[in-house]
Amino acid sequence: MDLVYDPKYEAFREEVRAFLTKHKDQAPRGLGAAGRPSPDACSWQQLLIQHGYAARTIPNDYGGYGAKPDILESRIIAEEFSTARVPSALQNQGISMLVPTLLELGTEEQKKKWVKPTLRGEVVWCQGYSEPGSGSDLASLQTKATEDGDDFVINGQKIWTSTAHEADMIFCLVRTEPDKPKHEGISYLIFSMKTPGIEVRPLTTMTGHAEFNEVFFTDVRVPKTQIVGQRGQGWFVANATLKYERGMLGDPAAMETRFQALVDLMREETVDGQRAIDNPIFRDRLVRLQAELAAMKFNGLRLLTSASRGEDPGLARLIVKLQSCELTHQISALAIDVMGEFGVLYDDSPYLRSHGSWQWGYMFQLGLIIGGGTAQIQKNIISERGLGMPREPKLAK
Amino acid sequence: MEFALSEEQRMLQDSVRRFLEQNAPLDKVRLAAGDTHTVQRSLWAGASELGIPGMLIPEDFGGMGLGFLDAAIVYEMIGRHVAPLPILGTAVMAPLALMLAGSEAQQEKWLPKIAAGEIVAGVAVTEKIGIREDAGVKARKGTLTGKSLFVIDWAEADLYIVADSDHGLHLVLPDAKGLSRRALNTIDKTRSVGELVFDQVAAEPLPRSSADAVARMIDAGRVMLAADTLGAGQMMIEKAVAYAGERKQFGRVIGSFQAVKHLCAEMAAALEPSRSLVWYAAHALDEVPGDARLMACHAKSHLSEVGRFVARTATEVHGGMGFTDLLGLHYWFKRIGLDRQLLGGPELVRLEAARLQGWAA
Structure with a gap:
């Protein structure tokens, strides 16, 4: 156990700090996490790539910075940007999922064409995986791609497609081999969202906002060359890069920020003139969450060390999605309870606190518990892969 | 930057595990529960040969001069085997009192005896x-x-x-x-x-007594109780998973039912991150004084909550057998129950944590 960084890393930290001091005024304000980045955000991203604070380990040839992978350097960058409250590198599904997929399994032409503009924020992607009938059982997906000359013709529907209304391109799982077993009949296609036959409808959620979309395909014609990997291997192409999915390692820093906001809220809100933090029941819940947060933070450090040694941390990693989503939700839940009636105000109501962000968060975070592998699927994974318990008897083919 | 146990620490933990596997199996624990005197003495002698009573005592006084993280991972094994050993007072809190508050003469008189396992x-x-x-x-x-x-x-x-x-x-x-x-x-x-x-x-x-010395004894004691619960909870999960893999109902092992699997997953999901919290809290006792007290509170209260959940859930996974004396699972359940209340139950400890941060008077 040694929580001190080696001098070479401290020197690196100084470099990051110097960069931030010099350039932070150029950073865009209010960088959206998803959707199309503003021109300011794109310039900022390009500056970050040039200095190695975005696309750090992507080869030069494909528009990255070309550094050797070093997880501690990545963490130092994240820490310093977070401390300075400066927007860090763009994060979207194109960068976190498509780029690693192409680098691992794409053709040279695909890499050359798509990686660089994606990294620079110039091409925005959406992910076409889930369907109305295929959520947890994703491999049962039914969107069909039928061969016609040099093209596939796609018919079907996708759902939960965030940023589809703004995306230039989609990476999409479709069924090309209807007669094969479900995992072996899928292909991974990339195509333009401007292709004729695509209709995007916003999907309004319980928050009142349309954070997602439905995407309908009617006779959408895509050249066969736009397949990534082999035909019929799409399931394995998608899975090869699921490990890159954002949030798989959790984000203790983001939870810490929410927790601090909760502490501030509890110092401000009063009932009968008593601050929430002076109410023993609210306070006890707060400290209980703080201990859970500490456990997740140190679990994160443990994962970091495992990753830097190339070891599989096993259970310590498998539990992260389940526990982080739940903890984040509980932090919001306490904030709502502390506010009482104010905690259920919404829209632009008088007395609304923090623009209603706790209320929105409490609802949206329930979506995160369900999305990206439901809590119940996570528990299957933990028990089967982490504890070696028997799998469900297979019924469906 | 390394958040992990060292090779030496893993070896230390393995050697204590092997010792307890051989010398403190459940039937010995049962005997000890009936008659603390004789069985404890033979186990104590073995633990003393391993250096456990003197693990925190400096080498000058015949101890091993280990750190709190070493002690915590040893303690985890003691909890894992519900070992009937008088460790918390003898090997942790009393030596700490003597080291922090005792005179040289008192240290010279008592520490070597404790380290040698001669006294409790x-x-x-x-x-x-x-x-x-x-x-x-x-x-x-x-x-x-x-x-x-x-x-x-x-x-x-x-x-x-x-x-x-x-x-x-x-x-x-x-x-x-x-x-x-x-x-x-x-x-x-x-x-x-x-x-x-x-x-x-x-x-x-003890001539150098102070509020701080007493508080540091309690901090260390709390981290060790958290480690005890960690080890006991880990063993309960392993026993639950093993039982669920053998017990058959409706023609299937019960571990293939999601209702049972999910209970096991929930236990693991709660316990696994708390391992890192215990490691850090123990590390902080030696290396991060500014964090030590708060983290000792967090470790104690959090493991108390996780421990209670694991203890009742693992018992439920065992069904009626979990409730019997025959299986002996209750030794772990009760161990975790006492750990929770000793040196402050979670509500009291969280109030202390709040005070440390200026959140309570």
Whole structure:
């Protein structure tokens, strides 16, 4: 156990700090996490790539910075940007999922064409995986791609497609081999969202906002060359890069920020003139969450060390999605309870606190518990892969 | 930057695990629960050969001079095997009291004896955390009067370290005139706690006593209890998973039912991150003084909550068998139950954590 960084890393930290001091005024304000980045955000991203604070380990040839992978350097960058409250590198599904997929399994032409503009924020992607009938059982997906000359013709529907209304391109799982077993009949296609036959409808959620979309395909014609990997291997192409999915390692820093906001809220809100933090029941819940947060933070450090040694941390990693989503939700839940009636105000109501962000968060975070592998699927994974318990008897083919 | 156990630490933990697997199997634990005296002595002798009583004592005094993280991972194994050993007082809190507050002469007299496993040392500090009934010890002119409850490693102690109501620490011998002792039988038969009643009992003060010394003893004790629960909880999960893989109902092993699998997943999901919290809290006792007290509180209270959840859930996974004496799972359940209350239950400890951060008066 040694929580001190080696001098070479401290020197690196100084470099990051110097960069931030010099350039932070150029950073865009209010960088959206998803959707199309503003021109300011794109310039900022390009500056970050040039200095190695975005696309750090992507080869030069494909528009990255070309550094050797070093997880501690990545963490130092994240820490310093977070401390300075400066927007860090763009994060979207194109960068976190498509780029690693192409680098691992794409053709040279695909890499050359798509990686660089994606990294620079110039091409925005959406992910076409889930369907109305295929959520947890994703491999049962039914969107069909039928061969016609040099093209596939796609018919079907996708759902939960965030940023589809703004995306230039989609990476999409479709069924090309209807007669094969479900995992072996899928292909991974990339195509333009401007292709004729695509209709995007916003999907309004319980928050009142349309954070997602439905995407309908009617006779959408895509050249066969736009397949990534082999035909019929799409399931394995998608899975090869699921490990890159954002949030798989959790984000203790983001939870810490929410927790601090909760502490501030509890110092401000009063009932009968008593601050929430002076109410023993609210306070006890707060400290209980703080201990859970500490456990997740140190679990994160443990994962970091495992990753830097190339070891599989096993259970310590498998539990992260389940526990982080739940903890984040509980932090919001306490904030709502502390506010009482104010905690259920919404829209632009008088007395609304923090623009209603706790209320929105409490609802949206329930979506995160369900999305990206439901809590119940996570528990299957933990028990089967982490504890070696028997799998469900297979019924469906 | 390395958040992990070292190779030496893994070896240390393995050697303690192997020792306890061989020397403290469940049938021995059962015997100890019926008769603390004889079985504990042979196990204690073996633990002493391994150096466990002196793990935190400097080498100059015959100990191993290990750190708190080393002690915590040893303690995890002790909890894992519900080992009937008087470790918390003897190997952790009493040596710490002597090192922090004792004179050189006191250290020279007692530390080597503790390190060699020659004596057991009880610790009476409960009233520093919360006073129940009319407990509390007053020091006056070299004597102690009053009473202390839930004295750790109470039985067979050759020496007690007693905290008075004014941050003083004292050495008291068990045969001192005016001292009466009563066992307090708890649900957990693997460790002893008891009551000490003082009627003008001659006591030898530790001259460098301070509020800080007492607090640091309690911090260390809390981290070790958290580690004990971690080990016991881990074992309960392993037992639940193994049982669910053997027991058949409706023609299937019950571990293939999601209702049962998900209980096991929930236990693992709760316990696994708390391992890192225990490691850090123990590390902080030595290396990060500014964090040590808060993290000791977090480790103690969090493991108390996780421990309770694991203890009841693992029992449920075992169905009716989990509820019987035959299977012996209840030794772990009860161990975790006592860990939770000793040195402050989670609500009291969280109030302390709030005070440390200026969140409570």
